[in-house]
Amino acid sequence: MELSKRLKAIADMVTPGNTAADVGCDHGFVSIYLCRHHIAPKVYAMDVRTGPLKRAKEHIQASGFCEYIETRLSDGVAALRPGEADTLICAGMGGRLMMKILSEGEGKIRLMKELILQPQSEHALFRRYLREHGLQIVQEDIIKEDGKFYPVIKAVPQNTAADTNPKTRKALQEETRQRLEDSFGPLLLAAKNPVLREYLMVLEQRNKTILSKMDMSREGMEGTGQDTRQRTEKRRQEVEADLADIAECLMLYGK
Numbered sequence: 001m002e003l004s005k006r007l008k009a010i011a012d013m014v015t016p017g018n019t020a021a022d023v024g025c026d027h028g029f030v031s032i033y034l035c036r037h038h039i040a041p042k043v044y045a046m047d048v049r050t051g052p053l054k055r056a057k058e059h060i061q062a063s064g065f066c067e068y069i070e071t072r073l074s075d076g077v078a079a080l081r082p083g084e085a086d087t088l089i090c091a092g093m094g095g096r097l098m099m100k101i102l103s104e105g106e107g108k109i110r111l112m113k114e115l116i117l118q119p120q121s122e123h124a125l126f127r128r129y130l131r132e133h134g135l136q137i138v139q140e141d142i143i144k145e146d147g148k149f150y151p152v153i154k155a156v157p158q159n160t161a162a163d164t165n166p167k168t169r170k171a172l173q174e175e176t177r178q179r180l181e182d183s184f185g186p187l188l189l190a191a192k193n194p195v196l197r198e199y200l201m202v203l204e205q206r207n208k209t210i211l212s213k214m215d216m217s218r219e220g221m222e223g224t225g226q227d228t229r230q231r232t233e234k235r236r237q238e239v240e241a242d243l244a245d246i247a248e249c250l251m252l253y254g255k
Helices: 005-012 029-036 048-064 096-104 123-134 164-171 174-184 184-191 194-221 226-253
Strands: 018-023 043-047 069-073 087-093 114-119 135-145 146-156
Touching: 005 029, 005 087, 005 096, 005 114, 005 135, 005 184, 018 029, 018 048, 018 226, 029 048, 029 069, 043 048, 048 069, 087 096, 087 164, 096 114, 096 123, 114 123, 114 184, 123 135, 135 194, 146 194, 174 184, 174 194, 194 226
Parallel strands: 018 043, 018 087, 043 069, 087 114
Antiparallel strands: 114 146, 135 146
């Protein structure tokens, strides 16, 4: 069994020696990897669905790690007792669903040492949630796999936020800094991550294409209603604002 680049990046962020809770474990491959490579002495592989949990159990049995990996049917961390795990792994879900899991299990999660998170969508909203709930981002990566980009975040519970990226704070205007960090990752921007630069350029081209198509269709909108024109103009302003943010980030790379 060989992990994908995305899953390996997630597993490799776990601090060696920590007991891990893999929420939404799906096939159980990350749990198996953690034990096989002596990263985690114990893993709780949990999923809200019986089908994936059954498959995970079969893979765990075939790997010979039943003694070290315990499967549990669980909605989020509901089946995890307080203090049972040091590391929470939550990956491959939409940002809002992950926020729901973190909110509902907040009491237990606050007792953990670290969270390894890989939201599939709504990255800005998700990072803002972490920031506003005292979960400090201490490590970030972005993985390109099969033409898609996946952010991977390590966060730790804390009482007050720390300034972990002073260089980025100086390089960006204060009024846009927080929005850009939430959207693209404070540590990725600070490190001038090369994969992030590629991701930004993909987004830039995508938004330019959207604007071009809007320009082409503008002539045909003369007979449309005012509401439609207002919605279109609002969308144009959103795309232009996104392009301005992307350009601001790319300036960090010297573009």
